[in-house]
Amino acid sequence: MKRNVVVVALALGVVLLGAGLFFPPLGVHSQSAPLDAKSLALEALAELRRARDEAEPAHLSRADSLLERSLDTQSDDNFEAFVGSAALANARHDFSGSVAWARTAIRTNPHNAAPYGLLGDALFELGRHRASNRAYQDMIDIRPDVGSYVRASYAYQFRGETRAAKGAMRLALAAAGSHGEEAAWVRHQLGDIYFGAGRLGKAARQNRIGTKIASGFVPPQVGLAEVAVARGDTKRATAIMERAAAKLPTLEYLVTLGDLYAATGATSAADRAYADAAAKIRSYYDHGVGPDVDFVLFQSDHRIRLLDTLQAARAMHALRPTAPVKDALAWTLHRLGRDEAAWSLARQAASSRSYTNPLFDLHAGLIAESMGHTEEARSYLHAAARGRLQLSPVHVIELRAALRRVNRRP
Numbered sequence: 001m002k003r004n005v006v007v008v009a010l011a012l013g014v015v016l017l018g019a020g021l022f023f024p025p026l027g028v029h030s031q032s033a034p035l036d037a038k039s040l041a042l043e044a045l046a047e048l049r050r051a052r053d054e055a056e057p058a059h060l061s062r063a064d065s066l067l068e069r070s071l072d073t074q075s076d077d078n079f080e081a082f083v084g085s086a087a088l089a090n091a092r093h094d095f096s097g098s099v100a101w102a103r104t105a106i107r108t109n110p111h112n113a114a115p116y117g118l119l120g121d122a123l124f125e126l127g128r129h130r131a132s133n134r135a136y137q138d139m140i141d142i143r144p145d146v147g148s149y150v151r152a153s154y155a156y157q158f159r160g161e162t163r164a165a166k167g168a169m170r171l172a173l174a175a176a177g178s179h180g181e182e183a184a185w186v187r188h189q190l191g192d193i194y195f196g197a198g199r200l201g202k203a204a205r206q207n208r209i210g211t212k213i214a215s216g217f218v219p220p221q222v223g224l225a226e227v228a229v230a231r232g233d234t235k236r237a238t239a240i241m242e243r244a245a246a247k248l249p250t251l252e253y254l255v256t257l258g259d260l261y262a263a264t265g266a267t268s269a270a271d272r273a274y275a276d277a278a279a280k281i282r283s284y285y286d287h288g289v290g291p292d293v294d295f296v297l298f299q300s301d302h303r304i305r306l307l308d309t310l311q312a313a314r315a316m317h318a319l320r321p322t323a324p325v326k327d328a329l330a331w332t333l334h335r336l337g338r339d340e341a342a343w344s345l346a347r348q349a350a351s352s353r354s355y356t357n358p359l360f361d362l363h364a365g366l367i368a369e370s371m372g373h374t375e376e377a378r379s380y381l382h383a384a385a386r387g388r389l390q391l392s393p394v395h396v397i398e399l400r401a402a403l404r405r406v407n408r409r410p
Contacts, residue, residue, distance in 0.1 A: 035069075036073065036074075037070045037071075037073040037074035037078050037080075037081065038070075038078075038080050040066050040067070040069050040070035040073065040081070041066070041067060041070040041078065041080035041081040041083075041084050042080055043066050044062075044063040044064075044066035044067045044070065044081070044084045044088070045063075045080070045083070045084050045087070047059045047060075047062045047063035047066060048060070048063050048084065048087050048088060048091065051063070051091065054248075055248050055249050055250040055251075055280075057280075057283045057284045057286070057287040057289060058283075058287055060088065060091055060092065060287045060288060060289065061287045061288060063084065063088050064088060064288065066084075067081050067084050067085050067088060070084075071085075077108055078108075079105055079108045079109045079112070082101055082102075082104045082105035082108060082115070083101075083102075083105045083112075083114050083115055083118065085097075085101040086098045086101035086102040086105060086115060086118040086119070086122070087118055089101055089122070090118060090121055090122055090125075091289070092288050092289045092290055093125075093289060093290040093291065093292045094290060095122040095123075095125045095126050095319075095320065096122075096126065096319065098118060098119075098121070098122035099119060099122045099123060099126070101118075102115040102116075102118045102119035102122065103115075103119065105118075106119065111142060112142070112143075113138075113139045113142040113143035113145070113147070113148060114147075116135045116136070116138045116139035116142065117135070117136070117139045117147050117148065117151055119132075119135040120132045120133070120134075120135035120136040120139065120151060121151075123135060125320060125322075126319075126320045126322075127320055127321070127322040127354075129158070129354060132155070133155050136148065136151040136152055136155055137152075139151065140152060144171070144175070145175050146172050146175045146176045146182060146186065149168050149169065149171040149172035149175060150168075150169065150172045150186065150189060152168040152171075153165045153166075153168035153169040153172065153189070153193070156168055157193065157196070158354070158355075160356070162193065162196075162197055165193055166190065166193055169186065169189055169190045169193060170190070172186045172189070173186045173187065173190065178213065179213050179214070180213065180214055181214045181217045183210075183213055183214070184209075184210035184211070184213050184214035184217045184219070184220050185210070185217070185219055185220075187206045187207065187209050187210035187213070187220060188206070188207055188210050188219040188220040188222075188223045190206045191203040191204070191205075191206035191207040191210070191220070191223045192223065194206060195223070195226060195227065195230070195389070196389075196390070198389060200227050200230055200231060203223065203226075203227050204223075204224060204227045206220075206223070207220040207221070207223030207224045207227070208220075208224065210223070211224070216247075218244045218247055218248040218253075221240055221243070221244050222240070222241070222244050222253065222256075224240060225237040225240040225241050225244070225256075228240065229260070229393060230389050234260055234263060234264055234393060235264075237260055238257070238260045238261065238264065241253060241256055241257040241260055242257060244257075245257045245273070245276075249276065249280065250280075251277055251280045251281065251284075251294060251295075251298070252294065254273055254274075254276050254277040254280060255273075255274070255277045255294075255298055255392075256392065257273045258270045258271075258273030258274040258277060259392040259393050259394040259395075260393055261273060262393075262394050263392075263393035263394050263396075263397055264393075274302060277298060278298075278299075278302070278304060281295050281298065281299070290316075291312035291313070291315060291316055292316070293316070293324045293325060293327075293328045295312070296309055296312060296313045296316070296328040296329075296331075296332060297328050297331060299332075300328070300331050300332040300335045301331075301335075303335060306332065306335055306336050307336075309332050310329075310332045310333065310336060313325070313328050313329040313332045314329065316328070316329070317329050322354075322355070323348070323349045323352035323354060323355040323357075323360065324349070324355060324357070324360075326345045326346075326348050326349040326352075327345070327346065327349035327350075327357070327359065327360045327363055329342075329345055330342040330343075330345035330346035330349060330363060330364075330367065331346075331363050333345070334346075334363070334366070334367050334370065339367055339370050339371050340371075342367050343367055343368070343371060346360070346363055346364040346367045346368075347364060349363070349364070350363075350364040350380060350383075356387070357387075357390070358383070358384040358385075358386070358387030358388060358390050358391055359384070359390070359391060359395065361380045361381070361383040361384035361387070362380070362381065362384040362391065362395060362398070362399055362402075364376075364380040365377045365378075365379075365380030365381035365383075365384060365399075365402060365406075366381075366398075366402055368380060369381075369402060369405065369406055374406055374409045377402070377406045378403075378406045378407065381399060381402050381403050381406060382403070384399055385399060385403065
């Protein structure tokens, strides 16, 4: 069920929860009361938090307007607006812009941890992993808290250092406390580490604790759905995801729900969930969000405006030619019947030492099969099968069918 992990989610997550940025209570200012530059920036940060909490892209446009007003009011030494602009740029997938804003914030106040985390997130998405790790280390050195420990854990996970990743996440858990959404979110993240290692019982336990300490908080519920899928209980997973997507209609949750419906033959329900996902992507674009891997993969999977999707994938690749972007571009080219162009990119993505993702292997295998490269297809598909817990139910069905085809061939 897991798709490509986008570290920018942290820009609207732990940075706003745990990096020392405080939000004014809703309604603290009347519409007629003038706001100073700092208050405008803090209102913008509150809008970014609402964007995360509600999965509503319109809040990004409101944050943009508030930040513009704040910077018009005070263009120099406006630390809160610089941090807000870095977070907004990350949320809109403008990672080069986020790097610039984060560095401006650091020059303004090098002793605050928040911009270092945002800088690290943006550098990671640009494929500059060593620089990203340095920024995360700076964040930890300044303020070891939930935001910095979670980032350290992600960096360890990315390098395949599972034990260190769990250790850093446990430090994040200690910093988060034992109750509330922040603690529940860290429990969910720890569950993800166990899930990735195939420890389904431990993954379920962490997510169950998360649901108990923050009743109604969605991420740990989704973690339990992932475990249910891995155990073959798609009925339970679907029920959980129906509630999750209704409460927090993120793109990931809508697509996951659609995949569960599709895998169980509920075609009409799947079509409705996928239509909601397509509408969500359109809303993101309408509010200034640039293309991203999950957008491109969804549109390619469902053959939505493929030529426009190809243009978006190429634009991404020009700015950040990372393995996830190469895979997304390769898959779009394949869906357009351009396998020769797709093949080189797919092999680069699947052979990346920096990223491991069974979806890359699945795509490379399917492209190889389409080109008649049976031995290579078989090799990639078997590699995808070893990581099948990380694939969606639809992709698992596709993988099994492809393996049957290539295993019948000489």
